[in-house]
Amino acid sequence: MMRARRTRHQSLHHWSATLRRMLSPRTWVTRHAQVALESLGRLYRNPLATLMTAAVIGIALAMPASLYLLLNNLDRLSGSWDGQASLSVFLKDTVPGAVAGKLVDRVRGWPEVAEVTLVTPEQALEEFRQRSGFADVLDTLDENPLPTVLLVSPAQDHADPQSAAAMQNRLQALPETELAQLDLQWVQRLSAMLALAQRGVLLIGALLALAVLLVVGNTIRLEIQNRREEIVVTKLIGATDGFIRRPFLYSGTWYGIIGALLAWLLVETGFWLLSEPVRQLVELYQGSFQLQTLPFVLLLVLLAGGILLGLLGSWLAVWRHLGAIEPS
């Protein structure tokens, strides 16, 4: 009886001491920091294997990231185009030049209009003569068949298809207008194509994320197998599942971080290689377009994605394989 009470007291004392030790925040943080560094050190000691795994993750992350950037740039490019030449207003033959001039001033005052350019029949004919190569044929005409045209660019916040269509109606309703034409179709087609491509990038991204998950999971599975003996011994001397799990989860996280940094490096290098040809191409079109490089936010997104996938992949491996290792 006496003995039982004493041992119970001892065990109670032991438990409260253990509990205090485990709940001490400093111990908890240092322990996690230690395990994290240990896992990193383990990866560092096998640089080739680590780099190979991280490179697979890096490439898998770099692909959707660069596709996203490419689309982003295309989007900006199409945006800068549809602001320029979206509405052509052909005036009636009967409208005299002075009235057309006044009309330009009036339309320019509309809030949804950014710029109006007047193209007189003479200017249009001259331009046509120079560009088409039909100069001789044109000379045989006895009168100018071309109408006066207003080129109307919508303002930035009225460039979307609905506003542009509303503006087309308003312009069509003017008494001087013969025809107000909206070059909407190609803008719509391009934007539909971009939407499709964006969906495609999402799909590819999801598939590649799955690939990263499997790569990390498989790598961690191998590591678990390599350290099987160590796992058995630590279980025998009282390691909890959490203690055994922790280094593997940190390994997975490190793979994710290194992979994300590699992906960032790949995307940056790729865009740096593309920037010169793009500049030359844009110069040929007299444009002022500039290739947008990786924004800082995307680096954070890559890192977050890498960490998440690394952690999740190692969780899968640990969940699947660690439970099966028991001392016997």
Next chain:
Amino acid sequence: MIRFDNVSKRYPGGFEALKNISLELESGAMAFITGHSGAGKSTLLKLIALIERTTRGQIHVNGQNVTNVNRRRIPFIRRKIGFIFQDHNLLFDRTVFDNVALPLIIAGYRHQEIGRRVRAALDKLGLLSKERMYPITLSGGEQQRVGIARAVVNKPLLLLADEPTGNLDPALSFEIMELFERFNQVGVTVLIASHDVGLLDRLGYPVITLDHGHLAGSGQQSS
């Protein structure tokens, strides 16, 4: 400290390693389990350390019924037991110090406390000069002492040893047994499985004899 009530263990496949065993080991006692190989010595120790679970019967360790204890509580029960294995179960990719420190790291001790306790344990076992060495460079007897240091570093109330001298010559075996006696003298309960009958005779502690899973006798060994 340890109480078995009608304990049986049947392994998957039908082999019955222990049949209806009842025994009690007082707190602070030291005893041996002996018997032919396959008699159930290891199984008995594994049941105490919850490496195997009982098929029938009840086991109490340190006043606690551990028979049906939840899987998640097992690590905390094992921390109060020092287990010594015949093949040492040391980790060969880390130093003697790190091997001995492992139970303390698992239990979440502070860095300074770990250093202090590990050195105290190594000192007790005469291994202080080898703390930076790797187990592979040590002799069999030294490796076993590292295993013992790891088992006692956490100051457990109970020491279990499965054939701790199985690979050692008689002189070294006796030395190891003396170490166990010293821990027993400071109040640690010690239970050792051994088939080395000659050694047990010389030491004169209570002996639990197993025969094909049955309790064949318990008491002072007599030749």
